[in-house]
Amino acid sequence: MKENENMFTLAGVLFVITAIVALLLASVNQLTAQTIQENATKEQEAARMAVLQLAETFEDVPLQLTDDSLVQQVYAGYSGEELVGYCVSVTPNGFGGPISMMVGIRADGSIEAVKIVSMSETPGLGSKAQDPIFSGQFSGKKVTKPIQVIKSGEADQNEIIAVAGATVTSQAITNGVNAAISVVDDLQSGGTQ
């Protein structure tokens, strides 16, 4: 290693190294950006199809939402000309960060299914919310008031049972479902547009 390393040598070497790394990164980005985008789109498509099975095509529904709304996007699902229902993408705040979910609500107002697209909840606890034993509780429910979370016992039509030891996660997902129901309610009564 040289003794008289002046500022210019140091800066110069760092510049060359960073420039080459930047070039390599740009190339890999160029190579992968489209595939990454396609993966994300496919994932959203798959989630929509999973929660509204009879729908064949989806149309984005433009909405006026408040900043603190949990709702990201609403898609109307059609089979031919007939409205099958709505897919609502919501992101409530879970225990370990935002939970990205898709809620399928049929035209008659009942929930068809709830799918968790991504979450970073505690493995073995909050992550169990993805199991059908929990997420399946929402299917078929048609409610007029927000769904409540109970810890044990028999759940009536307006309630669901939380995952044992993961109340925060369970409540977050329920909040997401309630937000979805609320926005579809608004849409159908001609409110949000």
Next chain:
Amino acid sequence: MSAIKELTKGIVKENPTFVQLLGMCPTLAVTTSVANGLGMGLSATAVLVASNVVISLLRRFIPNKIRIASYIVVIAGFVSMIEMLLKAYLPEISKSLGLFIPLIVVNCIILARAEAFASKNTVGKSALDGLGMGLGFTMALTLISTIREVLGNGTFLGFSILGKSFQPATMLILPPGAFIILGLLIGLINLIVARKGGKAE
């Protein structure tokens, strides 16, 4: 040291996790399932070999004063590339490992090997060192994940192997379990290595 020794030293004698105690943070956090442990280990190995090779190639070119900064740029560059490649071609693993892929940049193992070995040895030896350390890390992660997943969740690689009546020790999946299992394994492995060392003499 012979070439083979450079490769195998990272697996037991100088295992980065159990002997050198490097990279503890991702070890504790990622070993909640075997799939995660394996995925992280192999990704870190790829970065380790690549960065060892490049830093060894540049070792006469980088002035002493800016060596850490240069190593970090190289390591971060490789991690970013691996992250993009995973997101594009192995999206399931990418989602599963999540935040821990970018955290490979600060995995002490990589910087430690760059500073302690790659900056002072030939490319060939550095590559072998990186591979050996990476494999040792992967094996350590897999061992810890296996214990935590089987006993803490009743599954291995996602497959339920202990049957429905098994009550999993959920604590093992959580942070306290990680510390406890890691501590016990470090004690056990160092005991074995010490005993073997005693007998050889």
